[in-house]
Amino acid sequence: MVGLSRRGFLKASGATALLLNTSHARANEAADVIVLGAGLAGLHAALQLADAGASVIVLEAKERAGGRVQTLFDLPGIPEAGGTQLSSNYRRFVGLAERFEIPLMEDSPMQRDGAPELYVAMRGQSVLPDQWAGHPLNxxxxxxxxxxxxxxxxxxxxxxxxxxxxxxxxxxxxxxxxxxxxxxxxxxxxxxxxxxxxxxxxxxxxxxxxxxxxxxxxxxxAAPGGRLLTVDGGNQRVPNAMAAALGDRVRYGRAARHIESDADGVVVRTMDGSTYRGRDCVITLPTSALRTVDIDPAPPRLQQRGIRSLPYNRVVRAYFVPERRYWEEDGLPPSIWSDSYAGRIFALRGGGGTEITMMQSFITGRAAELLDRMPQSDAMALIQAEIEHVRPAARGALRPVAYVSWGNDPYAGGAYACWAPGQISAFADAVSQPHGRLTFAGEHTAVRARGIEGALESAERAVREVSARN
Incomplete structure (x- = not known):
């Protein structure tokens, strides 16, 4: 538990219960703390609060836990759709895996022998890594x-x-x-x-x-000692275990639409008409999703600016099952770095094995922006056509099985925060500042880490802030 005593929180909880019985009788449910989002930040904050004796309700818009950590459990090799990169330096994540007795493996499904198996497919040419230095395209x-x-x-x-x-x-x-x-x-x-x-x-x-x-x-x-890791059985197993530990305190299909707060507490209303009342609220939504939520009273202007304008990286992932080993037919490495709308095409080896179980097209930047404006079926067809164009041996060998767009996900708006020039100095501190009884967390508010570990870091800071108010 980070900076929060059980006695202090239970004392505050008594005051909250009194408020709930008088001023807000219309509330459907009540708890000491309402947490918005069942991603890593929200689950980590909720577990710490619950461990300290606080009553907690976690509201999650989707029908699953994990947020932007998502494992495609139903596909061969159980590939990751989000939250792919793990490091042995992620001490918080490693600690949670140990707490729930979930094994970690020193392995990366996109690499073999520690190095990506990639060649360059650019402007109609295929260039092997040892040909790149001095090549006319370089x-x-x-x-x-x-x-x-x-x-x-x-x-x-x-x-x-x-x-x-x-x-x-x-x-x-x-x-x-x-x-x-x-x-x-x-x-x-x-x-x-x-x-x-x-x-x-x-x-x-x-x-x-x-x-x-x-x-x-x-x-x-550059932190020393970092080794690439993956979770045995899928990275989403860790947030799933966190959510299971919280049990029915996690409410799925509850997208927040309105947050109202005063000096005494917070009321959260969700899209389905439910109302939740708490003394405090921890908001772990990415700013791209928080933009759709009304906050009354509104945060300070600089914080509003950050919520409205912080960009998130558009990422599209398309998955194909290889039905023949076409990379052995043309003699090229199985993975491709291309300048096409298929982006980077990675050969994935699931579960720490040696056999290629899946091809993943990983698309970012302008290509992802274009694909996000297309119907999903058309986007998938375009990606497959682009792969077959840059690599003719793949024609007829790829069966499309899954498509994930983080940019088009209304509860994500992108895969991770990407600070534009001038934004860090303008409002990086402001977006994470408490606003009355509202506390903000999520990877975009972390200071010492990014991504998965940043989300967990932010949760610990959020719990300390809740503690300081009670």
């Missing part, structure tokens, strides 16, 4: 010419990092670096397109990504 000279396109952002942004530690990205002394990556690097347009525009990890181009965000990412990656 716009770089010097050391960067020896790196494949997928390694360029990390090599470029890993140099001359001014941050003394991970948390320094939120320090105003480093606000000068909250500028576009394009401005920081000074590369040509073709170099920027190759490194940050074709298959971008963040945003859609080097012009829409903050250099300061990248410095924080690189500082986190």
């Amino acid at each position: 716009p770089f000279d010097g050391p960067l010419a020896n790196l494949p396109p997928w390694a360029l952002p990390f090599a470029a942004m890993g140099r001359d990092n001014p941050l003394p530690e991970i948390a320094s990205w939120r320090d105003p002394d480093f606000a000068e670096w909250d500028k576009p990556v394009s401005e920081h690097l000074g590369w040509t347009s073709e170099q920027l397109r190759l490194g940050f525009g074709i298959n971008p990890g963040y945003g859609a181009s080097a012009y829409s990504q903050s250099t300061l965000m990248w410095f924080q990412i690189m500082k986190a990656i």
Whole structure:
């Protein structure tokens, strides 16, 4: 438990019960704390609060736990649709897996022997990794010419990092670096397109990504001792176990539409007409989903600006079962880094095995934006056609089985937060500030970590803030 005494919370709970019996008799249900979202941040906060003796209700819009951690349990090799990257440095996540006795494996389903099996398919040409240096499609000279396109952002942004530690990205002394990556690097347009525009990890181009965000990412990656991990049986097993421990305190299909608060407590109304009353509310929704929720009284202007404008990375994942081993027919590596609408095509080996069980097309940036404007069936057909175009041996060999768009998910609005230039210095601190009895959490509010571990970090900070009010 982080910063919260059982006695202190139970004392506050008595006051809450009195309020519930008088001022808010219309409430359908009541608890000490209402938590919005059953992703990792919401579940972690709820478990800590419950462990301290607080009554908790978790409201989740979807019919499953995990948020943006999602395992496709019904597909061969049980691939991940979200929350893919795990590290042994994620001490909170590793601790939760140990708590629920869920094994972790040192393995990555997109890699073999520690390295991606990728070749470049660009402008109608297939280029093997050992052919890339000096190839006419390679716009770089010097050391960067020896790196494949997928390694360029990390090599470029890993140099001359001014941050003394991970948390320094939120320090105003480093606000000068909250500028576009394009401005920081000074590369040509073709170099920027190759490194940050074709298959971008963040945003859609080097012009829409903050250099300061990248410095924080690189500082986190540089932490010593990190090893890639995956959960035996699927990453979603961990949030599923967390939700099971909370039992019927997690209410599914409860999308928040209105939050009203005063000095004494909070009322949350959901889309189905239910009402929930608590002394405090922990909001773990990504800002892209929180934009659809009315908050009364409204947060301060700067916090509103952050909620309205923080972008989330559009990610599309399409899954295909290979019905023959076509990569053995053409002799090329099984995975592809392409400049097509199929993006990166990864050969997945499920469950730590050696056999390829699935092909995953991982699409970001402008290509994902275009696909998100199409009917899903048309988007899937286009992706398959693009794979077959860049790799003729795959024709007739791929059976489409699943499609996931995080950008079109109304309760996600994207896969993860992507800070645009100027946003960190403008409102990164503001979006995570408490607003009366409302506390905000989620990976976008974390300081020392990102992604999965950032979500858990933010939950612990949120619990400390609730404690300080009671």
